[in-house]
Amino acid sequence: MNIRVAVSNEAARISDIIADCRHLEGPMLPILHRIQDEFGYIPEPAKQIIADALNLSRAEVHGVITFYHDFRARPSGRHVLKLCRAEACQSMGGEPLADKIKSLLGVDWHGTTADGAVTLEPVFCLGLCAQAPAAMLDGHLHARLDENCLDDLMAEVRA
Template identity: 80%
Template structure:
């Protein structure tokens, strides 16, 4: 398949998602979530297609995508590890724990390991403040983390 055909297929799939969901009240977030579920991220090309379909500017769509941390502009790793950055987790050692993990993995926030296994993202509260520090791997919560627990979580994700 050539590049033009890929772009046309992507645009067609994005348009179909929009058509299915634009009848909803406040359709942009459901559309963005479905596009991300389909592609693993929100392609740059989607911004103008969404804007045109919803009678918005491309800047408005871009603003929504960049405001919400859950939307990505590039593919993530096979597993997404979200580390809580809220005050309770920071006060219980979450910040040095995160710095150690990122250093060991050789990435920064929103980065993906070289083997494509893990993307690490910040999140600002997982609701486990009494069990801080906390993380979420592929939707599964982990609490009372220490370096050993986090090492085990990463090792499991890499298998």
């Protein structure tokens, strides 16, 4: 498929999503979530398409996208590992654990492994403070993480 056709199809799909959500009160967040569900990230051209449709500036749309940590500007890996960076997790050994995970994966925050298997993202509270440190792998919570748990998580993402 040539690149113009792909971009045209992408813009058409984004416009369809906007049309489906436009009637909602405060439609921007539902639109952004649907676009990310569809593409795995928010494509750059979507910002202007959304802005035009909602009578906003591109900067306003960009501001919302960058404010919320769940929105991505590029595709993620096949697995997304979110590691809690909040105070409770930090106080229970989250920092050495984060360093170990980054080393094992060979990436920094928001990075994706070279094989496209894993994207590592920081989050600022998963609500498991009493069971810190915590992480979320592909939407599944993992609590009371330690070095042994890391081996299991890494085996899961490398399978």
